[in-house]
Amino acid sequence: MRLLTVVGAVAVLASVPSLASAQGQKFAFVNSQALLQNAPGRGEAEATFEKEMVGIRAQLTKLQDSLTAMNEAWAKEEPTLQAAAKEARLKVLREKEQNWGAQAQKLQSQAQDRQEELMAPIMENLRKVLDDMRMEGGYSFIFDVAAGSFIVSADKNLDITDRVMAKMRLSAPKAAPAARPAPAAKPATPGPTSAPAGITKKPPTE
Template sequence: MRYQIRAAFAAVALAGLVAIPAAARAQQAPKLAYVDVQTLMEQAPGRADAQKQFESEAAAIRAEEQRMSDSLDAAVQSYQKSQATMTAAAKQAKEKQLQDMQQGFQQRAQALEARGQQRQQELSQVFESLVRDAINDVRTGEGYAMIFAGGPSSAMLSADKSLDITDKVLTRMRTIAATRPAPTSAPATRPGTTAAPAASTGAPVAAPAGASRPKVP
């Protein structure tokens, strides 16, 4: 019985739709479009400069990690050369010092990488916000009911190319970007301070590679 009721309802709805003149149905159809989100992120204003900035500051972080690793390595090697002539108490004190040095290195490296990930997220949000605001402006300004995400990485399988408004959104992005400050530069790396990688571009960026950690005796 429930199936019959649903079937009858569908038949009535279809009959009503057919009864509506074609011109009226066209007027009632929602205005739809789609954009290539990947293209928008790649061509976002300021992205190229942000990428260069990130690479420069990430390199500074890697250099600091390497300096800390080299310093610990040198201290371990020095201890290994002199331990034969050291007293038991001196050995214990030196090994404790090396262990503390190694622990400090690990904590510092973790802080650098955590700050880098935080910075990446912050600046990713800047570009994501720019894309989202531009899409919303175009949608409201031109009366689109919905704008879908297209492009190679989307779930869209097929669509009319005339519905692609990526270029319109890019134009709007440039206009919005001109009124906004550029992403804030991260502070330069200084010994004993937490450095921060520069702007993310929306694409995945690997965390700074840590230098090798010498094993403390």
């Protein structure tokens, strides 16, 4: 699942003009990657996501199989067609490919939206816990050592990752949203579309 910048609203590294001006301020750091990998509810969210993706993957496979069959049928009939019939047949094939491509894109968008929906309570809990820890500990900034910062060495006593994790467990959402059936893709209006993942073949041209 996509790793969001969870500390961005709590501590922005670029907002510290210099270490000299930070004297007297209190700092801490966390490893957001470790927090998210072990976040309460993540396993359930991923299991729900995988369960729901079975239907979507089946629909994507069906679209791919239909496109493959269409190309195979075209390869057999193309040599027997006259120019006018061939052009008409190609037009139909292109329209079908665009329609199926649009359906595939829609299914993939639904999958991404659902993934973000399932992770939203976990991300919100993490943001809230970080903000609470900052205020309770009197920290001016909480840095994220997993977010590509330039920190190469730090006092391990400033690492509050374990404390944040403990607090996350206490305030974790009760459960991931219940699984729901994957919606059937509706026929899309033919039109230009970029080639989506899983739909890779194209009907032959003249």
